[in-house]
Amino acid sequence: MTAVNVRTGKEYWRYERPDSEAGVNTLDVSERTVVAAFGDGRLMGVDLSTGKPLWHVDIQHAKGHRTTALASGQALTEAPGAVRAFAERDGRSLWTAKTPKSCPDGLLITAYALPGHLSVVPLVCNVTNPDRGTYNLLLGIDNRTGKVLWQRHTAAPKLMVRAGEHTLVIPDEDHPPAVQLLDVNRQGATARALTAADAWNAVAAGGGIVLSAIDPGSRSEEEHDTLLRAYGARDGHLAWQLRAPTGQEYGFPEIADGRVYVVRQPFLTGTDTGRRIRADLLVLDSGTGRLLYTLRLPAMTVPDESRELDVRDTGDGAVSIGWHDNEGDVLIATD
16 A cells, blocks of 8 residues: 655655565545455554554454444444454444344445444345345444444446435436435434436535436447436436537536536546547536536546546545546546
């Protein structure tokens, strides 16, 4: 793992495990801590400022693809038949929440800390044994005790975003391609509204707006997200939409500080590997979709099988942009 300054690229620190060839499957970052899940079952906490290892735990029989997520000072990860939580700074075991018998192994996608000591955890169940039937599950867990308060089958949790203190947005598995706005609390998750949008995937939320980038005209293998749509997080009504010029498409956007950050680029297909392209970073008003300014990005070479440039993060006056499949270099576009 390497930490660099987002404005200068200067390396702050680098950490490499000397005792294992297992790589980092996933990591999550808070204001103070990096927590990484390794393929050999180890979960590790590292100080964000110094790169100094703080703690590690080895979870027996939890090898393979591992995930972790930070929520409310807790590092959550999957374990056989359970979700486990550890203290972010010292690795103390805090609680173990049992998954249903129909979900003896689950892949943890993310975690949301909601008011009322509630952690909401989306899982993909039976990922290592698809013969049991893979399905998607949403768990509501008391993050003081690990008690499972409720569970709900959902659509693919990777398509879920948080859109408010008590609001999650997720495709409706019973009425595709409609999308549910879920009211979530300690009693459960109930649908408040259903969008009437077609072919809609939630990809970003903030400031009362939920965004999607879609291809409204094609369901072929070579899809191009040519339409950016914004919906109100309270009622699911269309707030605004922006169509890309002919021959161009959008990557996944991000919302921060009342603005939408999204890359607009030429159409790419699998045959474009090695091609040099130029793209633009657009900054929009999130409430109206009005274009605030455009930043021309340096020319980039398309790596293998990459099709879109996505905005990964915004912060400290910088916008991080990377290829959709995580291959290739990451471009840091400052202010």
